[in-house]
Amino acid sequence: MFKVPSYVIASTTLSVDGRVALHDKPIELTNRISEYHIQRLRGSVDAIIVDVSAFLKGDPLFPAKEYHHKHPAIVIVDKNADLPPNAAILKQADHHVILVVGRNAYNTRIQRLPKSDRFEVLQNSGTNEINLKSLLVDLSLKGMRRVLVESQGNLMRRFFEDGFVSELYVTFAPTIAGAGVDFLHETLLEPVDLKLEGIIQFGDHVVLHYKVKSDEIVVEGASEKPAEGVKGS
Template identity: 25%
Template structure:
């Protein structure tokens, strides 16, 4: 593990594995140090989306492995290590069967949070089968027993739908201050539309999918005066370009 990454983890107060060779001299260490400072100063929500030039995160059938290159995957795993918890929606958990760990980089695994009010994700999926990290299922009803590393969390409104700010409040009551919203597009869009995202990370791959699932879908606006505008910095991640957008 590189000294740069060790310093980031140390600044976050997280366990630091032994320092060895620099695993990636081209990684955006300045960005990670800045994120670490922000996360120690205040509760922070980071949303991450990987997409094509035409704004697609997957084909129409949901195939997304892989829109982005290996450097972007390393970046995503570093964001997981920075975060205290990582959130995904039921569709992402069901289709992609993710593990949501930091296996590509040194660092601690975040608490895994799955928004699954209708219990779509099969118990055979990795989040339930692999006890690599604490896993919370956001639902009002959990039939049957859960594995020992799993628990249930409620954050629904009167209509039974999960409310983003209630979910963040419930997580912070557990001491989870830095939250990563990883997917899918609908989940990220919900937090973004609610004004709850502090940093939006968009990794853009040099490809055109042409049709498929969009990365972000927000309410329609009539004039560009109502468009979201923010300070943005860009970083090279191999062939991809990362946009670091500061929303607040």
């Protein structure tokens, strides 16, 4: 039996043909209504796990709708401490920000980041890649037992391959991108079977809500109940 320290939800937005971006530029895949759903989903978790690449390509804030009067922490997976010191996420006052760096991250890069009570650096045991199970254990010890992975490419693929994901929300935008960047960037080592839990329509956008089929995953003490208004029917 495979025990996971946190309940992990994955979320992504795709074009109809499964692209998250074009090769040379991003594409707009959300509208105001679908963004509201994403913010509600963010507000239902204790932490949002994102990849540092999001901050190297743009300057996102990951806004969330408050749930039980709290904002989720923003956990940035950044093995080399590449996060720009002027990133807007470090200047906002709503979210606690945790930068997860690898054992070989240069201390000079960490020291250049601004000091704040709402920002901390968490050193992970991983070297070539962040050790995801160790990360989830560290977050659970901080009381963050329900997390949302809002990423794409290598980080999202590893969460699926390591067997940590229990739920998946896929938002499909009314766009055919053609050639572009795939959701996971690379092929999974093994297929992941899903069970459809709900379908939600937001104008021309459609959200598919899945549970990951597995008889082996046991989440230690984490809630599986979705936030009100998040689950489809």
